[in-house]
Amino acid sequence: MEQTYDDLIAFHGHSCPGLAMGYRMARAGLDFLSGTRAADEELVAIVENNACGVDALQCITGCTFGKGNLIFKDYGKHVYTLYHRKTGRGVRAVLHHGNIPDEIRNGRARFINWLLTVPEEQLVSLQEVVIEEPETARIMKSVECSFCGEGVMETRVREINGRVACIPCWEKRSDGWAES
Amino acid sequence: MEQTYDDLIAFHGHSCPGLAMGYRMARAGLDFLSGTRAADEELVAIVENNACGVDALQCITGCTFGKGNLIFKDYGKHVYTLYHRKTGRGVRAVLHHGNIPDEIRNGRARFINWLLTVPEEQLVSLQEVVIEEPETARIMKSVECSFCGEGVMETRVREINGRVACIPCWEKRSDGWAES
Numbered sequence: 166m167e168q169t170y171d172d173l174i175a176f177h178g179h180s181c182p183g184l185a186m187g188y189r190m191a192r193a194g195l196d197f198l199s200g201t202r203a204a205d206e207e208l209v210a211i212v213e214n215n216a217c218g219v220d221a222l223q224c225i226t227g228c229t230f231g232k233g234n235l236i237f238k239d240y241g242k243h244v245y246t247l248y249h250r251k252t253g254r255g256v257r258a259v260l261h262h263g264n265i266p267d268e269i270r271n272g273r274a275r276f277i278n279w280l281l282t283v284p285e286e287q288l289v290s291l292q293e294v295v296i297e298e299p300e301t302a303r304i305m306k307s308v309e310c311s312f313c314g315e316g317v318m319e320t321r322v323r324e325i326n327g328r329v330a331c332i333p334c335w336e337k338r339s340d341g342w343a344e345s
Numbered sequence: 346m347e348q349t350y351d352d353l354i355a356f357h358g359h360s361c362p363g364l365a366m367g368y369r370m371a372r373a374g375l376d377f378l379s380g381t382r383a384a385d386e387e388l389v390a391i392v393e394n395n396a397c398g399v400d401a402l403q404c405i406t407g408c409t410f411g412k413g414n415l416i417f418k419d420y421g422k423h424v425y426t427l428y429h430r431k432t433g434r435g436v437r438a439v440l441h442h443g444n445i446p447d448e449i450r451n452g453r454a455r456f457i458n459w460l461l462t463v464p465e466e467q468l469v470s471l472q473e474v475v476i477e478e479p480e481t482a483r484i485m486k487s488v489e490c491s492f493c494g495e496g497v498m499e500t501r502v503r504e505i506n507g508r509v510a511c512i513p514c515w516e517k518r519s520d521g522w523a524e525s
Binding site: 166168172175176177178179183184187202203204205214215216217218219220221222223224227229230231232233235237239240241242243244259260262263304305307315316317318319320321322331332333 | 358401402420422424439440442484501511512513
């Protein structure tokens with residue numbers, strides 16, 4: 166189940182410095198927790214950006230957008246927090262931007278290679294953290310929108326004159342009154 | 346670069362009906378546009394839920410959370426819209442929940458097999474749509490938070506008494522006045 170950097174390239178579509186950074190951060194965090202890739206929701210990741218590196222994190226940790234164990238906080242920070250449900254342990258991985266030599270950034274291939282091979286402690290700091298256990302994902306029932314006839318999760322339903330509406334149909338009729 | 350259903354299982358961590366549904370929807374949408382998996386941002390996906398199937402879509406289309414070409418609208422609907430930047434064409438793929446026989450849902454393996462093999466038109470409807478081209482992702486400069494010293498994207502910066510703060514540091518000092 167482990168994924169290599171080549172698997173990450175296949176998923177992301179290309180190699181880039183951001184992917185390499187995310188790879189090192191995710192790998193470091195997972196190793197700190199003595200964890201293995203999540204087949205289901207054993208791990209949860211809280212990511213503080215939505216840049217390339219998060220694709221590496223999805224591949225390495227198995228915390229994926231579609232599984233509900235990837236929580237996005239739009240802080241614009243190179244920080245990933247990993248939580249292991251079984252052990253209750255958490256770790257916060259922070260990228261050391263300041264330790265990246267300016268001259269290495271000039272050549273893309275050289276920069277990626279440097280990121281993939283530099284000793285971990287020079288690139289990533291790890292700190293054990295205590296966090297509240299995030300909720301697990303739930304499967305919801307679908308109901309039918311009275312206006313477009315398409316299915317909609319029962320927790321995302323709006324109402325127009327007592328009739329079930331999906332959000333796009335509700336927004337089209339934003340005065341709250343049905344046309345028909 | 347094409348991914349098989351086995352590649353999807355490796356990424357998602359397990360096979361499930363949601364993954365199989367997403368696979369058929371993403372495959373149908375991509376084929377409709379005569380598209381190939383996006384190495385970069387050639388394709389954009391707008392997904393109206395964040396359930397298992399979106400992991401299939403990430404793998405099949407290359408529209409991934411970390412690449413900025415996966416747009417999430419929290420409508421709770423089994424709808425994916427794909428847009429091809431080169432051709433300007435868009436397609437809306439909707440899952441036909443109503444065409445899934447109730448009895449098939451009882452056995453998980455049988456249900457997955459049914460989803461993977463049923464003729465496409467029975468499971469997914471496709472409609473060509475005109476949408477405004479979504480913006481491409483941009484790489485932002487990072488600056489240092491004056492409080493925690495960590496890097497933060499310049500577009501996510503707050504200010505406390507003229508000093509740069511990241512959102513978590515700013516939130517801790519929510520009266521807007523620095524402690525130090």
